[in-house]
Amino acid sequence: MTAKAxxxxxxxxxxxxxxxxxxxxxxxxxxxxxxxxxxxxxxxxTMLKIIAGFEDPDSGSVSIGGRxxxxxxxxxxxxxxxxxxxxxxxxxxxxxNIGFPLRMRGMSKAMQKDRISSVLSLxxxxxxxxxxxxxxxxxxxxxxxxxxxxxxxxxxxxxxxxLGALDRRLRTDMQLEIKALHERLGITIVYxxxxxxxxxxxxxxxxxxxxxxxxxxxxxxEVYRHPSSLFVADFLGDSLALSAHINGTDIRLPGxxxxxxxxxxxxxxxxxxxxxxxxxxxxxxxxxxTLQERRLSVPAKVLTxxxxxxVLRLRVELSTGDIGIVAASDRANxxxxxxxxxxxxxxxxxxxxxxxxxxxxxxxx
Amino acid sequence: xxxxxxxxxGRLRLPATIGVWPLLLALAVLLFLPAAAIIANSFTxxxxxxxxxFSRILSDPTFGRFAYNTVRIAVVVSFFTGLIGYFYAYAIxxxxxxxxxxxxxCALLPLWTSLLVRSFAWxxxxxxxxxxxxxxxxxxxxxxxxxxxxxxxxxxxxMIQILLPFTILPIFASMTKFDxxxxxxxxxxxxxxxxxxxxxxxxxxxxxxxxxxxxVFVLSLGYYITPVLLGGPRDQPVAVLIDAQxxxxxxxxxxxxxxxxxxxxxxxxxxxxxxxxxxxxLV
Numbered sequence: 001m002t003a004k005a006x007x008x009x010x011x012x013x014x015x016x017x018x019x020x021x022x023x024x025x026x027x028x029x030x031x032x033x034x035x036x037x038x039x040x041x042x043x044x045x046t047m048l049k050i051i052a053g054f055e056d057p058d059s060g061s062v063s064i065g066g067r068x069x070x071x072x073x074x075x076x077x078x079x080x081x082x083x084x085x086x087x088x089x090x091x092x093x094x095x096x097n098i099g100f101p102l103r104m105r106g107m108s109k110a111m112q113k114d115r116i117s118s119v120l121s122l123x124x125x126x127x128x129x130x131x132x133x134x135x136x137x138x139x140x141x142x143x144x145x146x147x148x149x150x151x152x153x154x155x156x157x158x159x160x161x162x163l164g165a166l167d168r169r170l171r172t173d174m175q176l177e178i179k180a181l182h183e184r185l186g187i188t189i190v191y192x193x194x195x196x197x198x199x200x201x202x203x204x205x206x207x208x209x210x211x212x213x214x215x216x217x218x219x220x221x222e223v224y225r226h227p228s229s230l231f232v233a234d235f236l237g238d239s240l241a242l243s244a245h246i247n248g249t250d251i252r253l254p255g256x257x258x259x260x261x262x263x264x265x266x267x268x269x270x271x272x273x274x275x276x277x278x279x280x281x282x283x284x285x286x287x288x289x290t291l292q293e294r295r296l297s298v299p300a301k302v303l304t305x306x307x308x309x310x311v312l313r314l315r316v317e318l319s320t321g322d323i324g325i326v327a328a329s330d331r332a333n334x335x336x337x338x339x340x341x342x343x344x345x346x347x348x349x350x351x352x353x354x355x356x357x358x359x360x361x362x363x364x365x
Numbered sequence: 366x367x368x369x370x371x372x373x374x375g376r377l378r379l380p381a382t383i384g385v386w387p388l389l390l391a392l393a394v395l396l397f398l399p400a401a402a403i404i405a406n407s408f409t410x411x412x413x414x415x416x417x418x419f420s421r422i423l424s425d426p427t428f429g430r431f432a433y434n435t436v437r438i439a440v441v442v443s444f445f446t447g448l449i450g451y452f453y454a455y456a457i458x459x460x461x462x463x464x465x466x467x468x469x470x471c472a473l474l475p476l477w478t479s480l481l482v483r484s485f486a487w488x489x490x491x492x493x494x495x496x497x498x499x500x501x502x503x504x505x506x507x508x509x510x511x512x513x514x515x516x517x518x519x520x521x522x523x524m525i526q527i528l529l530p531f532t533i534l535p536i537f538a539s540m541t542k543f544d545x546x547x548x549x550x551x552x553x554x555x556x557x558x559x560x561x562x563x564x565x566x567x568x569x570x571x572x573x574x575x576x577x578x579x580x581v582f583v584l585s586l587g588y589y590i591t592p593v594l595l596g597g598p599r600d601q602p603v604a605v606l607i608d609a610q611x612x613x614x615x616x617x618x619x620x621x622x623x624x625x626x627x628x629x630x631x632x633x634x635x636x637x638x639x640x641x642x643x644x645x646x647l648v
Contacts, residue, residue: 053553073557075552075556081553089568090569105555
């Protein structure tokens with residue numbers, strides 16, 4: 001199967017007076033699996049519609065395989081699209097649904113039949129060609145939708161929250177299957193989701209959208225461990241952020257403590273030091289903040305404790321007033337209301353500038 | 366509490382346990398019993414008639430002619446109400462909010478006017494000195510009025526206009542239930558807008574068309590006033606013949622047998638289209 005690269009150049013889109021994309025640029029390599037991740041209204045779905053040709057950008061351009069898409073209607077773009085609600089044609093059986101794009105391309109009946117049966121076995125639905133869509137389970141319908149979107153060997157495959165309507169168990173299975181399919185076909189995939197786990201587990205790169213802009217692009221590990229903003233840090237998972245202040249290379253910590261920053265290029269002024277739940281240790285309660293060999297101990301109070309399988313998920317409030325999530329061993333037996341302390345390794349912290357907008361939602365407009 | 370609140374709030378409310386029984390009772394007394402009585406005539410007038418009325422009617426060429434008129438008009442009217450209704454409903458569906466309510470009002474307006482008034486209005490429009498002939502002569506297409514009244518054309522036009530809402534409404538209902546992402550899916554799979562319409566939109570909304578056609582066909586079978594006012598002698602339906610049996614021949618047996626045949630035809634049609642009607646109006 002052919003795989004093509006996608007180039008998005010400074011895409012701007014507004015609906016009426018509401019600007020939904022503020023100049024988005026992105027390069028997707030041929031064969032790459034890229035997730036567009038963000039909350040609803042962040043512009044990711046609009047971006048997908050613009051790539052598919054369902055919407056035209058107000059300015060900026062899309063090119064696929066080096067060919068500019070401006071003025072090219074969806075039916076001539078050769079792009080496979082998988083929709084959240086499957087969008088199977090209800091009056092056609094599975095085989096006719098999958099055969100639809102082949103029929104549109106004028107393929108002979110005999111060739112259609114071959115292609116349909118081979119793609120059906122690819123998505124493990126052998127022999128179900130004569131079923132009607134409403135006779136299939138949600139997971140099976142989604143497989144048919146995927147089969148229909150790849151049967152005509154599209155240049156790229158777009159998926160718009162394709163697993164959103166499935167239950168959790170099935171979703172994890174389908175994630176693995178889509179990933180396997182990607183490896184097998186080598187096709188370029190742009191995958192829109194608001195589920196950070198899905199984005200992290202499937203993609204070569206994650207593109208985080210926020211308010212019509214790309215907030216960060218990177219390998220899943222990179223965006224998770226080294227978020228470039230508090231928004232990304234927050235959206236990609238649990239964390240604990242400690243307020244601090246930076247003056248040159250000095251980091252002023254709570255409790256009047258000072259240390260030197262070892263990271264290169266420290267931001268100036270108010271910052272947050274951020275740790276993921278697994279990067280903190282839970283220890284016995286203490287009275288005040290202490291610093292020992294770049295390890296900071298902070299008194300904390302457990303607000304809620306939720307059992308989450310292998311870990312206890314603790315929501316804690318530090319003596320500094322900061323609130324965050326910590327993972328403790330499920331053998332720790334900690335209850336809500338208990339006093340504990342947290343041991344934080346300063347060299348593992350991600351240092352994020354506290355932009356004025358970060359604490360006030362909607363301030364950056 | 367004000368007086369009006371007391372009235373609307375309490376006194377007129379019926380106990381919930383009554384359910385739909387009052388409605389069924391009204392239907393029984395006002396519709397089913399009279400209909401049954403008329404149909405019963407076909408077996409009891411004259412006494413011990415058995416099926417003799419039916420064999421008499423079915424072998425009578427007059428009944429055959431009137432039955433043919435009825436079915437012919439019903440088929441033509443259904444065809445055109447279906448065709449016009451589908452595209453009118455599509456126009457409503459594709460309009461903005463203001464256009465929608467305007468087009469919808471235009472479609473429903475005839476339903477708020479009496480059938481007799483509407484049929485009579487058509488006689489005024491189509492007569493020799495009516496607006497249509499006046500326009501045709503003014504433009505110079507014809508030199509003298511065309512006799513349009515008392516023709517099949519007049520009956521067909523009148524009935525189409527009167528019955529149009531019965532196709533527009535179910536078709537529009539089926540269109541509002543249509544999932545528009547199906548059209549995006551079709552486009553992404555390589556279908557042009559025209560092919561997306563015919564291969565995806567039309568099949569998905571066909572059920573409304575079928576339901577509307579059924580209604581119009583069934584309603585057409587029982588039409589009386591419009592054919593009498595607008596039609597010529599070759600456009601008179603069975604209803605007119607039944608009326609004549611009762612009012613001039615005093616042959617209640619024949620009238621009952623004809624009514625039974627029309628009723629059976631209507632019920633058969635409804636049964637055939639039940640799936641579509643059920644889908645549009647009851648789900």
